Amino acid sequence: SRTGFALSLLPPSVVLSPCRYRAFTFSLTFLLYTSFHLSRKPISIVKSELHKNCSALMDLSTTSSSQLPGFTDTDCSWKPFDKSNYKQLLGAMDYSFLCAYAVGMYLSGIIGERLPIRLYLSVGMLMSGLFTCLFGLGYVYNIHSLSFYIFVQVANGLVQTTGWPSVVTCIGNWFGKGRRGLIMGIWNSHTSVGNILGSLIAGYWVSSNWGLSFIVPGVIIAVMGVVCFLFLIERNWDTELLLPQEDGGSVCVPVQQLVVVKSESEPSAISFMGALRIPGVIEFSLCLLFAKLVSYTFLFWLPLYITKAAHLDAKKAGDLSTLFDVGGIVGGILAGVISDKLGKRATTCAVMLLLAAPTVSLMCRVGQRHFTQQSMLVVCGGLVNGPYALITTAVSADLGTHKSLKGNSRALSTVTAIIDGTGSVGAAIGPLLAGVLSSRGWDQVFYMLMAADFLALLVGSKCGWV
Numbered sequence: 001s002r003t004g005f006a007l008s009l010l011p012p013s014v015v016l017s018p019c020r021y022r023a024f025t026f027s028l029t030f031l032l033y034t035s036f037h038l039s040r041k042p043i044s045i046v047k048s049e050l051h052k053n054c055s056a057l058m059d060l061s062t063t064s065s066s067q068l069p070g071f072t073d074t075d076c077s078w079k080p081f082d083k084s085n086y087k088q089l090l091g092a093m094d095y096s097f098l099c100a101y102a103v104g105m106y107l108s109g110i111i112g113e114r115l116p117i118r119l120y121l122s123v124g125m126l127m128s129g130l131f132t133c134l135f136g137l138g139y140v141y142n143i144h145s146l147s148f149y150i151f152v153q154v155a156n157g158l159v160q161t162t163g164w165p166s167v168v169t170c171i172g173n174w175f176g177k178g179r180r181g182l183i184m185g186i187w188n189s190h191t192s193v194g195n196i197l198g199s200l201i202a203g204y205w206v207s208s209n210w211g212l213s214f215i216v217p218g219v220i221i222a223v224m225g226v227v228c229f230l231f232l233i234e235r236n237w238d239t240e241l242l243l244p245q246e247d248g249g250s251v252c253v254p255v256q257q258l259v260v261v262k263s264e265s266e267p268s269a270i271s272f273m274g275a276l277r278i279p280g281v282i283e284f285s286l287c288l289l290f291a292k293l294v295s296y297t298f299l300f301w302l303p304l305y306i307t308k309a310a311h312l313d314a315k316k317a318g319d320l321s322t323l324f325d326v327g328g329i330v331g332g333i334l335a336g337v338i339s340d341k342l343g344k345r346a347t348t349c350a351v352m353l354l355l356a357a358p359t360v361s362l363m364c365r366v367g368q369r370h371f372t373q374q375s376m377l378v379v380c381g382g383l384v385n386g387p388y389a390l391i392t393t394a395v396s397a398d399l400g401t402h403k404s405l406k407g408n409s410r411a412l413s414t415v416t417a418i419i420d421g422t423g424s425v426g427a428a429i430g431p432l433l434a435g436v437l438s439s440r441g442w443d444q445v446f447y448m449l450m451a452a453d454f455l456a457l458l459v460g461s462k463c464g465w466v
Contacts, residue, residue, distance in 0.1 A: 021233060025174050029167040030187055032228055034194040035125070035221040036163045039132045041198025042213045043097075044300045045318040047090050048307040049210050050078045079144035089146065091435020094300045096150045098428030100157030105424050108161035109417020110272060117166045117413075122229035124162025129222025131156035136214030164392070164420050165413040170234050172397040172412045181345065184393035185336020192325035192332070192385065195299065199325075203318035275414045280399055283460065284346075284391055285422035290456035291353070291388045293426030294360075294449050298324055298384065300431040305442055323374050327381025332389030334382065345395050349387040350460055356383035357453040364446035387456070392420055426452070 080089065112120055135152045137143075175183055202213035275281060302324055306317040335352060339345040363376050396419050400412030430452070437444040 022174050025170060025233065026187060028231060029170050030190045032121070032125070032224055033163055033167045034190040034197065035224040036128070036160060037191050037194025038198040038201070039128060039217040039221045041195050042202035042217055043093065044303050045199055045202035045206050045314060046210045046213055047304045048314040048317065049206050050090065080146045087435045087439050091432045093149060093153050094431035094435070095428055097153040097157040098296065098424060098431065100154040101161055102421055102424035102428050104158040104161035105164070105417050105421030109165040109414040112162070112165045112169065112413040112417070117169060117234040118229060118232045121162055121166040121232070122225045124159050125225030125228060126222050127159040128156060129218045129225065131159065132218030132221065133215050136211040136218065139209065139211030165417045168393065168396060168416045169413040170232070172400060173234060180397060181336035181340035181390070181394045182333070184397065185333040185389065188332045188389040188393045189329040191389070192328040195325040196322040199303070199318045199322050203315040206314045206318065272414065275418055278399055278415065281415060281418060284395055284399065285419045287349070287456050287460040288388065288391045288419055288423035289426035290452045290459065291391065292423035293430035293452045294356070294384050295388045296427035297430035297434050297445070297449060301434045301438070301445070309442065320374070320377070323377040324381035327378035328385030328389070330378070331382030331386030335386035335390040336394060339390060339394065345390055345398070346460060349390055350457060352383050352386045353453050353457045353460070357450045359383050360446055360449050360453065364443055392423065396420070
């Protein structure tokens with residue numbers, strides 16, 4: 001029997017009806033996570049500005065390098081990235097963010113299952129905005145301490161872990177398994193949209209005032225945190241509330257003055273070990289480790305590679321790199337549609353991973369000679385990000401509602417965090433290795449990416465690719 005009434009913890013600005021709120025939640029969570037990726041992208045755009053040749057700058061301006069605050073007389077680089085091992089230092093900053101993100105993700109899902117997602121996500125977005133702005137303020141206040149920038153990256157990596165488990169849980173609560181691949185494929189394009197917007201915003205200021213390349217995205221994600229607090233409803237209350245119904249059993253009524261009905265037999269949140277025992281969680285987690293290694297290496301290093309290979313300035317390189325994310329949008333949606341039709345998400349991932357490795361090789365060979373062949377960036381982006389998008393969305397949601405859970409819906413956030421947390425280990429390793437290997441030649445970086453694609457395919461074969 002049902003007992004125990006409690007007032008629902010609803011946002012203060014809810015005016016929509018439950019039947020309309022599904023579409024609104026889709027759009028809102030899309031924009032929320034777009035702002036997360038928008039705030040992550042500036043570092044890859046600014047890298048070429050933190051270390052650049054003075055001669056190139058002096059060709060554009062008669063200003064003496066000594067008159068540029070924060071830059072050295074020898075090469076116009078921003079201290080401490082004026083050293084010969086600047087690639088390793090830039091890689092260390094990526095690693096600081098991504099390592100903290102990977103560690104924090106395992107805890108974030110467990111915490112998110114036990115706290116109101118709306119409050120948890122809102123606080124995380126506000127804190128992420130703060131630390132993103134702090135990185136930009138390093139330019140404003142002429143800060144040249146490597147420890148300052150690493151601290152900001154670590155702190156930002158930790159607070160950004162509030163995002164992914166929260167939004168996936170919300171979207172999983174509002175949408176069932178029917179056409180989940182297509183719906184989440186479209187929804188997951190927020191990562192690429194965020195990368196594109198982040199590239200364009202950061203590129204606008206990168207040459208004149210790179211501090212604003214961080215401050216503006218930081219303000220945006222903080223504002224979206226306030227929007228999240230005011231409007232987000234984390235689950236479909238139709239199924240959990242006593243709603244006043246009109247004749248005919250209609251449930252399309254305003255969500256106002258509602259009462260939560262809590263069941264005495266409500267299942268408890270799943271444990272970390274319990275989530276690991278769900279069939280497929282470990283296999284897909286390891287597969288995502290290698291797939292995300294490839295995706296995040298492109299995310300953090302592609303603009304700098306374009307700058308060096310095509311001899312473009314930071315803004316043009318950033319604009320051109322957005323084509324990779326355009327391909328990611330197409331690849332994510334295509335992977336979702338195909339997996340829905342076939343009913344085999346793992347097989348879809350396998351085919352795309354199999355095609356991704358030779359495409360990366362071709363991009364390495366052709367890109368350095370003819371980078372105007374922009375179609376290569378689009379195709380490579382689709383094949384690299386397609387499996388990554390499918391595993392982190394539809395596959396995670398499927399496993400989080402696996403039949404072995406016997407209807408327990410309080411596992412989705414933990415499962416999502418385990419899969420994405422393991423993937424984030426690869427995301428931390430990839431950019432770090434890229435910083436080391438690029439000093440020996442960019443071809444070494446591409447060999448690493450091809451090996452990672454094959455390893456993802458190999459690990460995935462352990463679950464049968466069905």
